[in-house]
Amino acid sequence: MIKAIAIDDEPPALNVIESFCAKVDFLQLEKTFNKPNEALRHIEKFPVDLLFLDINMPSITGIDLYKSVEQNMMVIFTTAYSEFAVEGFNLQAIDYLLKPFTFERFLQAVNKANEFYSHTHQQSTAEEQFVYIRADYSLIKIRIADILFVEGLDDYLKIHLQNQKPVVARLTMKAMLEKLPAKKFARVHRSFIIPLQRIESVRNKILIIAGEEIPIGSSYEKSFFEIFKV
Amino acid sequence: MSMVPPRPPGDNFILHKIGSNLFLFMIVLFFSLMLRISTQWKKTEEEKLSAELSYLKAQINPHFLFNTLNSIYSLAIQKSDDTAAAVVKLSGMMRYVISEAHKDFVPLEKEIIYLRSYIELQQIRFGNSIVLSFSVTGNTEGKSIAPLVLIPFIENAFKHGVNAEEDSNIQVTISIIGQELVLSVINKRVFVRPSEENKSGLGIDNTRNRLRLLYPLRHKLSIIDNSDYFSVVLELTLK
Numbered sequence: 001m002i003k004a005i006a007i008d009d010e011p012p013a014l015n016v017i018e019s020f021c022a023k024v025d026f027l028q029l030e031k032t033f034n035k036p037n038e039a040l041r042h043i044e045k046f047p048v049d050l051l052f053l054d055i056n057m058p059s060i061t062g063i064d065l066y067k068s069v070e071q072n073m074m075v076i077f078t079t080a081y082s083e084f085a086v087e088g089f090n091l092q093a094i095d096y097l098l099k100p101f102t103f104e105r106f107l108q109a110v111n112k113a114n115e116f117y118s119h120t121h122q123q124s125t126a127e128e129q130f131v132y133i134r135a136d137y138s139l140i141k142i143r144i145a146d147i148l149f150v151e152g153l154d155d156y157l158k159i160h161l162q163n164q165k166p167v168v169a170r171l172t173m174k175a176m177l178e179k180l181p182a183k184k185f186a187r188v189h190r191s192f193i194i195p196l197q198r199i200e201s202v203r204n205k206i207l208i209i210a211g212e213e214i215p216i217g218s219s220y221e222k223s224f225f226e227i228f229k230v
Numbered sequence: 231m232s233m234v235p236p237r238p239p240g241d242n243f244i245l246h247k248i249g250s251n252l253f254l255f256m257i258v259l260f261f262s263l264m265l266r267i268s269t270q271w272k273k274t275e276e277e278k279l280s281a282e283l284s285y286l287k288a289q290i291n292p293h294f295l296f297n298t299l300n301s302i303y304s305l306a307i308q309k310s311d312d313t314a315a316a317v318v319k320l321s322g323m324m325r326y327v328i329s330e331a332h333k334d335f336v337p338l339e340k341e342i343i344y345l346r347s348y349i350e351l352q353q354i355r356f357g358n359s360i361v362l363s364f365s366v367t368g369n370t371e372g373k374s375i376a377p378l379v380l381i382p383f384i385e386n387a388f389k390h391g392v393n394a395e396e397d398s399n400i401q402v403t404i405s406i407i408g409q410e411l412v413l414s415v416i417n418k419r420v421f422v423r424p425s426e427e428n429k430s431g432l433g434i435d436n437t438r439n440r441l442r443l444l445y446p447l448r449h450k451l452s453i454i455d456n457s458d459y460f461s462v463v464l465e466l467t468l469k
Contacts, residue, residue: 009356009393009394010297010300010301010355010356010357011356011357011359012300012301012303012304012305012354012355012357013297013300013301013304015304015307015308016300016303016304016307019307019308034357034359034394035394035395036394036395037395038395056293057394058392058393058394058395058420058421058422058423059393059394059395059421059422059423060423061423061425080292080293080296080297080300081292081293081296099296099297099299099300099303100296100299100300100303
């Protein structure tokens with residue numbers, strides 16, 4: 001499912017997009033905005049996959065708005081003007097719709113977005129599923145989902161796994177952390193990296209994962225609680 | 231044989247000299263006159279051109295046209311009862327521009343219907359987010375006006391008075407007393423990013439020229455532009 005929002009200063013234009021999105025099963029239009037600044041604040045908190053963006057608005061052009069979005073999102077520009085097309089494509093827009101547009105033309109644009117989305121999405125899930133670790137003179141494939149936590153021991157580190165023997169590898173904590181998906185793992189101590197979703201409880205700067213107690217180091221405390229907001 | 235005495239050099243030489251100087255003087259005078267006439271001619275030509283330009287610019291702006299069409303399209307998709315009326319308004323505006331606007335003068339009634347349609351279509355585009363009022367008082371019958379001289383001031387109010395991020399307020403009043411027409415347009419100023427098409431003043435400057443040509447000594451235009459609001463009052467003596 002592709003999550004989308006639409007931004008246009010003219011409400012009737014938003015109504016068109018809304019009714020077209022309702023007819024496409026892989027699209028979920030979460031919200032529409034006629035105030036671009038409100039939309040920007042919303043995107044920061046709740047990122048989406050696709051933006052429908054009007055180019056000609058009084059407070060900001062859709063092009064500048066898209067440039068100011070930090071997250072990676074697909075964009076389909078909509079406009080009643082045609083002279084902006086070239087710049088739209090320079091920004092790697094998925095497509096560019098001239099208002100008024102038919103449902104068929106709209107479908108063509110969102111199908112392109114869908115192809116692009118599933119293409120990039122497949123790649124990232126394949127990349128994120130496994131990590132390869134050099135240990136015992138061989139390259140070991142480890143399923144990221146099996147990792148309970150990583151424990152640092154001087155020059156070595158020990159990767160504790162679910163229902164398997166731990167893997168001991170000659171690797172620094174920093175190098176290990178870089179191999180793991182940044183959104184899912186956090187370093188909580190000089191000697192511990194943990195997968196966030198396996199945290200069972202947190203009490204007095206102690207985490208419990210798979211029954212093991214893992215301390216939170218004082219220098220990691222701040223960054224950990226920023227990610228792990230309660 | 232007597233010698234022909236040489237002619238005294240005096241008379242003829244002086245005459246000759248005066249003649250050639252006069253000739254030079256005449257040439258200079260001639261060219262300076264030509265120059266003056268040609269600059270004058272150029273100036274009137276430029277004024278005419280600018281008036282023509284302002285007239286062309288006063289015709290339906292493509293940005294307005296396509297966004298309005300999209301709004302009507304949106305009404306049609308929702309099967310709204312307002313669709314039909316909106317189509318009639320837009321087609322009325324187009325008919326006016328195509329078949330009336332090239333005339334020197336048109337019935338005042340028609341110009342006002344054009345303004346009303348423009349304002350009502352803008353209301354459809356921006357919804358209830360803009361506070362808008364339009365009123366006409368007095369008798370329009372039997373009066374005529376140069377076509378499209380009023381619309382630039384109303385377009386200007388929308389250009390500088392509508393931004394979805396802020397509250398908008400646009401008030402247009404037309405009052406007719408005898409042969410005197412007073413148009414007043416007031417809009418609350420909102421932030422509008424600078425762009426080519428929004429360059430302030432251009433449309434109004436051209437219209438000012440057009441008024442000078444069409445209503446010499448029979449109009450008065452006062453504009454107040456401060457940080458809070460923009461106000462235009464145009465007084466015209468109609469024919």
